[in-house]
Amino acid sequence: MRRTPGLGVLSPHATRLEVWGDPIAHSRSPQLHAAAYAVLGLDWSYGLRRVDEASFAGEFADLDDSWRGLSLTMPLKGVAFAAASARDRRAELTGAVNTLLLDPAGPRGFNTDVGGIVRALADDGITTVERARIVGAGATATSALVALSELGVDEVDVVARRPEAVTALTELGRRLGIAVRTTSFTASDHGAVELTIATLPGDAPVTDAAADALAHSGGLLLDVVYGHWPTALSAAWDRADRVARSGLGMLLHQALLQVRIFRNGDPDAPLANEAESLGAMRRALEEPTTA
Template sequence: MPRCAVLGSPIAHSLSPVMHRTAYEVLGLHDWSYDAYEVDEDGIGPFLAGLDDQWRGLSLTMPLKRAVVPYLDTVDAEARAVGGVNTVIVDVEGRHGFNTDVPGGAAALRERGVDSVEDALVIGSGATAEAMVASLRQLGLRRVTLAVRGMDRGVELAERLEAGSALSDRITGSSATPLAVEVTGIGPDMPRATQVVVSTVPAAAVAPYAQMLATRCDVVFDVIYDPWPTPLARAAQAEAVPVASGLDLLAHQAAAQVRLMTGREIGVSLLRDAALGALTTR
């Protein structure tokens, strides 16, 4: 029986099992299984060491996306560029790391009609913000402003982004314009106009500025999906500004994981509907 799973800590909230199990059912992969395991940084090494030949793939959530890297035999270019892995494929040649969050974020924006981006405001300084900048970079991002709660972390992320942009271009052979990064606080000094506003922080942190932000951009991407809509999403909808959500990101990255793990394609809308259904019953 081919086995897959999602690992993380905490893990009980994960929507990955319902999405992947839905994919297996639709694809007729009735002998495949997908489970959830509570695993922290100290446990990831032993868990990987215990995998047998039934295992095909792992989805990883926090806090394992960076912690897993030393235990892998290969890491693809996108995962190397952002320094994090959310997917591990297991085969006879070893354990291989990928990052489907990056293409998933770009695909979620394309679904909202965004095919190219030159400038963006990204709110937050964590791993999700870093992955979202990489997603925007796939759409041509040249300038980004980071709006952060802690300036020290913001500056550190800005330095990583600029270095990571150069590394990614070298890895992929791209001749794209180097990424320009500015850092500001979350507040009224955030840019007065930008193509895309991406929020990766709790909804309450952005709520006081939701209306201001919604009137200054062409599209909003709020990675929060529960509860939904967030104040930012609600303000954008009131202004007829297209909105992408964390559920869109989750479904797109999960579809890419299914493809990597099974070699089969699955519709994103099927996975999104499955996740939404699970949310409504919580």
């Protein structure tokens, strides 16, 4: 038996991990995790599995003590939240879990999307923000709002097709001390912001006129999409000669936090050889995919 920091005594066979979601074939997580575990000298396997909400409970119940943890992508972050017996603050605020650590005391849930956004923006020198915009009002928008709160934002405009979809974000904003305002895709003039975080699916229809209006005053764009690039929004930012980043940076950094969790039991506990691990993960993103 081995003792891992923060986790107590674990089975010597607790070396299996996977990313679950639907769709899942496009996921870059196996490349990222394999690169980190190679640097750390861990003989852990990390695969992927197509799992939807209906099949999650059965698949999860079948896991034995050879499993160390799971990464969860859409549409499983809500059911993973419900499956966790304990959750970190970011997960509690967002109602979304994208990481389950299969601790002997019970599954522990974490949201590393928030930290992934914060750390990706830091790569561009953005460590504080006063006013920002979120495009989209789905599950990822909650992580974006919590990330912005950690950067000190005071006001956030949420651009959504359905005003009622922003209600949950408005309530979360009140809890975080952020003024959340709803705006429409049809608006011709948006107030200037320092940063835009887009949380729409990559193939979401956005007219050129709407995208251009957002780009005109949108500051840097972080588009969480990485499987469909360029997006309608990133193309508009390019036309406006403004900086647009894909979701690969967010993916990289949220994966590093997951590796910390799976190795150390804590997203705030740095890895041994962390700089080397992060470098290997960056290089893995540059490799071509077979999906």
